Every structure is written in structure tokens, then in C-alpha cells.
Amino acid sequence: MPLAPTTLKVSGNTAAESYPVLVGNGLLGHLPELLGPSVKKVLVIHPRALRTTGDVVRDELANVGLEALTAEIPDAEEGKHIQVASFCWEVLGKNDFTRSDAVISVGGGAVTDLAGFVAATWLRGVKVIHIPTSLLGMVDAAVGGKTGINTAEGKNLVGAFHPPAAVLADLDALATLPKNELVTGMAEIVKTGFIADERILELIEEDPEDAINPGSARLRELIERTIAVKVDVVSRDLKESGDREFLNYGHTLAHAIELAERYQMRHGAAVSIGLCFAAELGRSVGYTSDEIADRHVNILKSLGLPTTYRNDRWAALLDGMKRDKKARGNQLRFVVLEAIGKPRIYEVPDNSLLFAAYQEIGE
Known part of the structure; x- marks a missing residue:
């Protein structure tokens, strides 16, 4: 029988800066309650390599009545560019995402950084939930609210602080990772x-x-x-x-x-x-x-x-x-x-x- 999830709580100065980090197995079922009743539309941002996983998250959300879309971005650091952020903004705009809607990241630290930046900048800030699928994403990038993109001059020089609404560190994702990851x-x-x-x-x-x-x-x-x-x-x-x-x-x-x-x-x-x-x-x-x-x-x-x-x-x-x-x-x-x-x-x-x-x- 799997262990119950461990919940760690970031306690910020305001409610918007406070959020849970869940660590455990089979955590997708917690998504609807973490999104809350005001969210009607969700954009799931995922890398090309995780298309199947992104589709699973989208379908889970659609099954509970949310309008869920996906945006596929390049893998790893190739996804952390202003052109990729612009593509995500375009998807949000064409689908009339409002301040009460949300973004979900599915992937490693690069996806977390990019999706968090997109959420921070769309309408000056919408809700984001991170589902890190890499070890690095779970222990570092997804927690803390730092978002960013890379430029020719350096890494993460453009970004914003934008705390997520929650982080789901689902340990099941680690079983499919290459050893090097x-x-x-x-x-x-x-x-x-x-x-x-x-x-x-x-x-x-x-x-x-x-x-x-x-x-x-x-x-x-x-x-x-x-x-x-x-x-x-x-x-x-x-x-x-x-x-x-x-x-x-x-x-x-x-x-x-x-x-x-x-x-x-x-x-x-x-x-x-x-x-x-x-x-x-x-x-x-x-x-x-x-x-x-x-x-x-x-x-x-x-x-x-x-x-x-x-x-x-x-x-x-x-x-x-x-x-x-x-x-x-x-x-x-x-x-x-x-x-x-x-x-x-x-x-x-x-x-x-x-x-x-x-x-x-x-x-």
C-alpha cells in the first residue's frame, strides 16, 4: 500500500505567497481541489518529450468539467526563450483566458521556469500549478516561485517572482527517468x-x-x-x-x-x-x-x-x-x-x- 502524500507548506507574507507542496504517488486527483472552483480554463504547458503525460493531465481536468488545452514547447533549455513564451501568450489570448483561469506546468525545471513566467506575465499574473516530472524540478525549480527565460547574455536574467498555487511532486514520474536524469x-x-x-x-x-x-x-x-x-x-x-x-x-x-x-x-x-x-x-x-x-x-x-x-x-x-x-x-x-x-x-x-x-x- 503506497504511503500517504507528505504535505510541506510554504508560508509567505500573504495568502497568495503561501502554498502546499505535495510529495507522494498518484497525486493527479488532487488537482481540481487545488485549482479551486473559480478556475474554468486551464492551459497545460509541457515539452515535446512529455506529450503523452500532458495529454493525461488535460484529460483528467476535462473529466471534471474544466476546459483544458495543451501547449507543447521544445524540450529542456530550448523551451526557455521569449519566442516560446510569446507562443504560449498567443494560445492564452486566442482562447480568452481571464485572471480567474490557470496554467499548469508538466515537466522538468526548464518547463517550470517558462510556464511560471508565462503565468506571471499574462494579465499581470494568473494561477499556476507545477507538476515537476524530473528530480531537479521536484527539489528545486518547482518550489520557490522563481520564474525565468534565457537570453543570449545569460540564464534567467529575465524573470519574475510568482509563487505557484501548489506543487505536486509525484514520485511515480521518477520511475521513467533515464538514470542520467x-x-x-x-x-x-x-x-x-x-x-x-x-x-x-x-x-x-x-x-x-x-x-x-x-x-x-x-x-x-x-x-x-x-x-x-x-x-x-x-x-x-x-x-x-x-x-x-x-x-x-x-x-x-x-x-x-x-x-x-x-x-x-x-x-x-x-x-x-x-x-x-x-x-x-x-x-x-x-x-x-x-x-x-x-x-x-x-x-x-x-x-x-x-x-x-x-x-x-x-x-x-x-x-x-x-x-x-x-x-x-x-x-x-x-x-x-x-x-x-x-x-x-x-x-x-x-x-x-x-x-x-x-x-x-x-x-
């Missing part, structure tokens, strides 16, 4: 372990293979613990004015790598490299112990994640990092660790320190 999604889980919950790291170290087994109790606990950390942080800091910045641990270099790779590298793989870089930077400036820095590499390698990147890309990476959202003027800022569960912001006084740290992960 599970592995890359683990990078965000590892990140959360280092910045907030050491038990996450211990669960992985005890059995790395079981940690990426889609049906295991261990993976469910890792997902719930990771979401719980994000729910807590987001509840305190919706718009990244304080502690929420710590969730970007490892992401400054990661986003620069994604830009350099023209978004052909999986986000989780880039984050894994970024975590190792942040650990080396913290070690080199005296904040992070040798033991903690080495633990990054050991855990990430045990999961099959990359820990090094090309030496010859430094100039491009530095340029990409200067566009980071956390930068203040010309000053680069990084999240580093003083201890497990004790992150801090480090303002880099000299880019030569970054270059020295990069040499430790270069290949």
Missing part, C-alpha cells in the same frame, strides 16, 4: 545537504546507489528533506533579499558553464562542478576546511557527477560570472561554507583568487 538531479540535493542538512549527505554516503533508486525510501527521504529546506528558506525570504541567496551555492560558476556550453550541459552537471569550485574557493580563502572541501568531491563522484571542467575556458567563464545576478557592480559575490550548514557570502576582492581556485578543478 536522476544522477544530475542529485546535485541540488547534495547542495542542500552542505548548506543546511547534513543528514542528506549521510544518507547518500551510506548507499549512493540506493540514493538514485527511483523507488527507494532513501530517495523519497532525500527529496522530502531537500524540499523542506527550500520551503523553510523561501518562507522567510521570497524575493532573495537575504538567506535565499545561500540556495545559489555552486551556481555562480554553474550558470557560467551552462552559458559557455550554450545550454547543452545538464544543469545538475554544471552545479556539481560549481559546488567543487565553491568549495575550493572557500578552502583557498580560509573559510572551508580541507575535510569539507574533499567531502564535496567524494560525494559527487560517488553519484557519478562531474567534478572538473576545461582549463581553456577560464576567460569565458569569468565573463559569464560577471553577469551573475548576485554581482554588485563589478564585485563578484560567492556563497562559501564556514561549516556544514553554515554558508556565508564572500565578496571577492581580486579575480586572481578565483583563477587560483579554478586551477584546482581544471582539467
Whole structure:
């Protein structure tokens, strides 16, 4: 008999900023109650690879009397462009969607970001519910209300904060994922372990293979613990004015790598490299112990994640990092660790320190 869903609650300053995150199996039946009685029309946005899943969600909604449509977008980061958002706006407009209607995202983090942005900008904001189908989407992108699209200048530089009405993290979706998708999604889980919950790291170290087994109790606990950390942080800091910045641990270099790779590298793989870089930077400036820095590499390698990147890309990476959202003027800022569960912001006084740290992960 399947376990009952776990409900984690984001508590914002207003009712519109507060919402449940359900984790469990077979969660589609909760959709009508979460949409509420005022919603008459729903647009289900899904990637090409999840056409069947998108159709299932649409049909579930049609069966309870809602007018449900689908909008198919390109897979992965190819879907996070202004032209794709414009296509979705066109569908909403031609079908007379009003402020009382809703958008549902079905897919990974890229779909969550795009659909959330579409919902945030249509009529200055309509209801959105996320149904993440990837591990990365469940533990990171779907929770928190950050939406965005990519431009030639960088990732997520255009976006909005738009909290969802709910998130349904249906664990059944993980059973169909390729192993590589599970592995890359683990990078965000590892990140959360280092910045907030050491038990996450211990669960992985005890059995790395079981940690990426889609049906295991261990993976469910890792997902719930990771979401719980994000729910807590987001509840305190919706718009990244304080502690929420710590969730970007490892992401400054990661986003620069994604830009350099023209978004052909999986986000989780880039984050894994970024975590190792942040650990080396913290070690080199005296904040992070040798033991903690080495633990990054050991855990990430045990999961099959990359820990090094090309030496010859430094100039491009530095340029990409200067566009980071956390930068203040010309000053680069990084999240580093003083201890497990004790992150801090480090303002880099000299880019030569970054270059020295990069040499430790270069290949």
C-alpha cells in the first residue's frame, strides 16, 4: 500500500505567497481541489518529450468539467526563450483566458521556469500549478516561485517572482527517468545537504546507489528533506533579499558553464562542478576546511557527477560570472561554507583568487 502524500507548506507574507507542496504517488486527483472552483480554463504547458503525460493531465481536468488545452514547447533549455513564451501568450489570448483561469506546468525545471513566467506575465499574473516530472524540478525549480527565460547574455536574467498555487511532486514520474536524469538531479540535493542538512549527505554516503533508486525510501527521504529546506528558506525570504541567496551555492560558476556550453550541459552537471569550485574557493580563502572541501568531491563522484571542467575556458567563464545576478557592480559575490550548514557570502576582492581556485578543478 503506497504511503500517504507528505504535505510541506510554504508560508509567505500573504495568502497568495503561501502554498502546499505535495510529495507522494498518484497525486493527479488532487488537482481540481487545488485549482479551486473559480478556475474554468486551464492551459497545460509541457515539452515535446512529455506529450503523452500532458495529454493525461488535460484529460483528467476535462473529466471534471474544466476546459483544458495543451501547449507543447521544445524540450529542456530550448523551451526557455521569449519566442516560446510569446507562443504560449498567443494560445492564452486566442482562447480568452481571464485572471480567474490557470496554467499548469508538466515537466522538468526548464518547463517550470517558462510556464511560471508565462503565468506571471499574462494579465499581470494568473494561477499556476507545477507538476515537476524530473528530480531537479521536484527539489528545486518547482518550489520557490522563481520564474525565468534565457537570453543570449545569460540564464534567467529575465524573470519574475510568482509563487505557484501548489506543487505536486509525484514520485511515480521518477520511475521513467533515464538514470542520467536522476544522477544530475542529485546535485541540488547534495547542495542542500552542505548548506543546511547534513543528514542528506549521510544518507547518500551510506548507499549512493540506493540514493538514485527511483523507488527507494532513501530517495523519497532525500527529496522530502531537500524540499523542506527550500520551503523553510523561501518562507522567510521570497524575493532573495537575504538567506535565499545561500540556495545559489555552486551556481555562480554553474550558470557560467551552462552559458559557455550554450545550454547543452545538464544543469545538475554544471552545479556539481560549481559546488567543487565553491568549495575550493572557500578552502583557498580560509573559510572551508580541507575535510569539507574533499567531502564535496567524494560525494559527487560517488553519484557519478562531474567534478572538473576545461582549463581553456577560464576567460569565458569569468565573463559569464560577471553577469551573475548576485554581482554588485563589478564585485563578484560567492556563497562559501564556514561549516556544514553554515554558508556565508564572500565578496571577492581580486579575480586572481578565483583563477587560483579554478586551477584546482581544471582539467
